[in-house]
Amino acid sequence: MSARIVQGAATAAAIRESLKPRIVAFRQQAGRQPSLRILLVGSDHASEVYVRNKVKSGSDEGLDVRLERLPETASLADVLAVVTRWNQDDRVDGILVQSPLPAGLGKQAMQQVFDAIDPRKDVDGFHPYNSGLLAQQRPALAPCTPSGVIELLDREGVRMAGARAVVIGRSEIVGRPMALLLIGRDATVTVCHSKTRDLPAVAREGDILVAAIGRAAFVTPDFVKPGAAVIDVGVNRVTDLGEARAIWGDGSPKLEQLSQKGSVLVGDVHPRVADVAGLLTPVPGGVGPLTIVMLLANTIKAAENRIQG
Amino acid sequence: MSARIVQGAATAAAIRESLKPRIVAFRQQAGRQPSLRILLVGSDHASEVYVRNKVKSGSDEGLDVRLERLPETASLADVLAVVTRWNQDDRVDGILVQSPLPAGLGKQAMQQVFDAIDPRKDVDGFHPYNSGLLAQQRPALAPCTPSGVIELLDREGVRMAGARAVVIGRSEIVGRPMALLLIGRDATVTVCHSKTRDLPAVAREGDILVAAIGRAAFVTPDFVKPGAAVIDVGVNRVTDLGEARAIWGDGSPKLEQLSQKGSVLVGDVHPRVADVAGLLTPVPGGVGPLTIVMLLANTIKAAENRIQG
Numbered sequence: 001m002s003a004r005i006v007q008g009a010a011t012a013a014a015i016r017e018s019l020k021p022r023i024v025a026f027r028q029q030a031g032r033q034p035s036l037r038i039l040l041v042g043s044d045h046a047s048e049v050y051v052r053n054k055v056k057s058g059s060d061e062g063l064d065v066r067l068e069r070l071p072e073t074a075s076l077a078d079v080l081a082v083v084t085r086w087n088q089d090d091r092v093d094g095i096l097v098q099s100p101l102p103a104g105l106g107k108q109a110m111q112q113v114f115d116a117i118d119p120r121k122d123v124d125g126f127h128p129y130n131s132g133l134l135a136q137q138r139p140a141l142a143p144c145t146p147s148g149v150i151e152l153l154d155r156e157g158v159r160m161a162g163a164r165a166v167v168i169g170r171s172e173i174v175g176r177p178m179a180l181l182l183i184g185r186d187a188t189v190t191v192c193h194s195k196t197r198d199l200p201a202v203a204r205e206g207d208i209l210v211a212a213i214g215r216a217a218f219v220t221p222d223f224v225k226p227g228a229a230v231i232d233v234g235v236n237r238v239t240d241l242g243e244a245r246a247i248w249g250d251g252s253p254k255l256e257q258l259s260q261k262g263s264v265l266v267g268d269v270h271p272r273v274a275d276v277a278g279l280l281t282p283v284p285g286g287v288g289p290l291t292i293v294m295l296l297a298n299t300i301k302a303a304e305n306r307i308q309g
Numbered sequence: 310m311s312a313r314i315v316q317g318a319a320t321a322a323a324i325r326e327s328l329k330p331r332i333v334a335f336r337q338q339a340g341r342q343p344s345l346r347i348l349l350v351g352s353d354h355a356s357e358v359y360v361r362n363k364v365k366s367g368s369d370e371g372l373d374v375r376l377e378r379l380p381e382t383a384s385l386a387d388v389l390a391v392v393t394r395w396n397q398d399d400r401v402d403g404i405l406v407q408s409p410l411p412a413g414l415g416k417q418a419m420q421q422v423f424d425a426i427d428p429r430k431d432v433d434g435f436h437p438y439n440s441g442l443l444a445q446q447r448p449a450l451a452p453c454t455p456s457g458v459i460e461l462l463d464r465e466g467v468r469m470a471g472a473r474a475v476v477i478g479r480s481e482i483v484g485r486p487m488a489l490l491l492i493g494r495d496a497t498v499t500v501c502h503s504k505t506r507d508l509p510a511v512a513r514e515g516d517i518l519v520a521a522i523g524r525a526a527f528v529t530p531d532f533v534k535p536g537a538a539v540i541d542v543g544v545n546r547v548t549d550l551g552e553a554r555a556i557w558g559d560g561s562p563k564l565e566q567l568s569q570k571g572s573v574l575v576g577d578v579h580p581r582v583a584d585v586a587g588l589l590t591p592v593p594g595g596v597g598p599l600t601i602v603m604l605l606a607n608t609i610k611a612a613e614n615r616i617q618g
Contacts, residue, residue: 129438176492
């Protein structure tokens with residue numbers, strides 16, 4: 001048996017297509033483009049790449065996306081001042097502060113910033129008010145990655161109602177909202193984490209298995225019910241040749257990639273899971289493209305909500 | 310095997326004891342009692358009983374609890390006006406609007422009222438902001454019944470960390486917050502509901518099983534892993550003698566109770582589960598007393614938070 005490998009690009013393109021008429025309608029009604037403001041503090045390399053992709057995708061789609069930068073040395077007050085300005089600007093529909101913030105701002109800074117964003121403009125879906133609407137199964141700006149996973153399962157014909165779904169990981173960005181969204185779709189949902197006993201056996205209960213723990217190739221074939229839909233949300237960077245060889249085996253093109261680029265990406269799911277699963281999303285190229293398109297969808301939703309009062 | 314039947318009264322008394330010094334400290338600091346305002350609209354019989362218990366328990370504990378009434382014919386605007394007055398009254402720490410509201414106010418009325426309560430005074434924990442804090446595993450005014458269940462499990466020595474916990478029911482008042490609280494205590498949590506396939510088999514995975522579905526004696530012994538801790542959150546009124554006989558069998562004192570009073574209470578858990586479970590909370594007398602004491606605990610927490618700014 002060999003899993004169907006599902007790239008996110010097709011679903012992302014379909015969602016993008018569905019957004020087009022809504023953007024047109026918004027422009028007609030509001031006389032302007034839906035607008036997204038992104039704040040990048042400092043110059044983390046990965047963040048630069050993410051932000052560039054967000055600006056490009058949004059602009060390509062006809063959104064007004066602007067990036068603002070603050071230096072690595074910015075204070076929390078500086079960051080909050082930008083957020084406040086955008087909260088008050090009636091022409092701003094969506095606000096995104098790229099995480100992580102520089103470590104110097106302290107452990108609580110990211111949460112303080114998320115809490116400060118007007119919930120109506122909170123396109124990341126990280127404000128407690130939006131988390132609460134989601135927990136209450138009410139329409140909300142939901143976090144982009146788990147929303148993208150639901151879209152992908154839908155469009156790939158994976159039945160959620162009545163299915164056993166197992167989510168490995170309980171982060172506030174993926175694990176818990178993922179579980180709440182799956183409950184909303186009538187799945188029977190189990191949340192696992194570092195304290196779960198006999199994790200492989202629990203994971204094997206899942207007709208749908210979502211891995212979001214941030215551990216390279218952690219989910220091996222013994223975690224997977226034959227034929228299950230396995231969604232790999234992890235993005236881990238492998239720099240060690242021995243580790244890469246242990247994951248992909250000798251002769252894999254990934255090893256060459258590693259020696260050329262100095263690192264190579266791997267998800268939370270081991271490549272050999274493809275022999276057991278019925279459906280598998282790869283890393284990179286699986287849920288990644290969906291996260292960005294759901295950010296655009298949230299921006300348009302926020303814009304529509306705001307003009308509808 | 311016969312389950313240990315655990316009344317909530319002992320845990321409730323212990324919690325009440327732990328609240329006493331906090332009430333004293335608050336009075337010294339604030340120069341007044343922690344205060345709770347309860348609004349009862351109309352005259353639903355069960356609500357009258359609940360409200361009376363809440364007023365009495367709070368007053369006995371040294372809280373300033375006052376009941377305000379609106380007639381069955383009150384409008385939503387009337388209800389919201391009371392809430393707004395209490396939101397603005399600096400001497401009010403906790404606000405509770407007894408549910409259900411009269412049917413004439415419409416299906417959305419209860420949610421509109423909950424949404425209108427200042428989250429800092431939301432001692433029921435039903436405001437989306439508080440739901441969100443709970444979903445994000447941040448300190449929150451959490452719904453009273455699931456909070457009481459956690460207290461009971463703790464004080465009865467039921468280990469949650471690493472245990473499999475199964476919650477039957479996904480309501481916003483019990484099921485979902487219960488699941489989130491159990492995840493916060495490091496249990497591996499599964500949420501089941503009406504769409505779950507082979508519910509007895511899934512329920513049997515639980516070392517801890519919480520029944521919150523509102524169906525009389527629905528959870529039969531085949532749902533229960535031998536030795537599991539079974540928490541019965543349901544409160545169902547049986548008025549039919551045939552149904553009562555099917556549940557308790559001929560010769561049960563419950564049948565006499567039914568013929569005398571016209572009805573008798575039963576939980577979501579069948580009485581014969583006592584033969585399989587390791588621990589079982591009865592109905593009435595199990596989690597009920599905890600719900601009220603957690604309301605008092607939330608009121609004191611809200612009062613403390615408010616004077617600490």
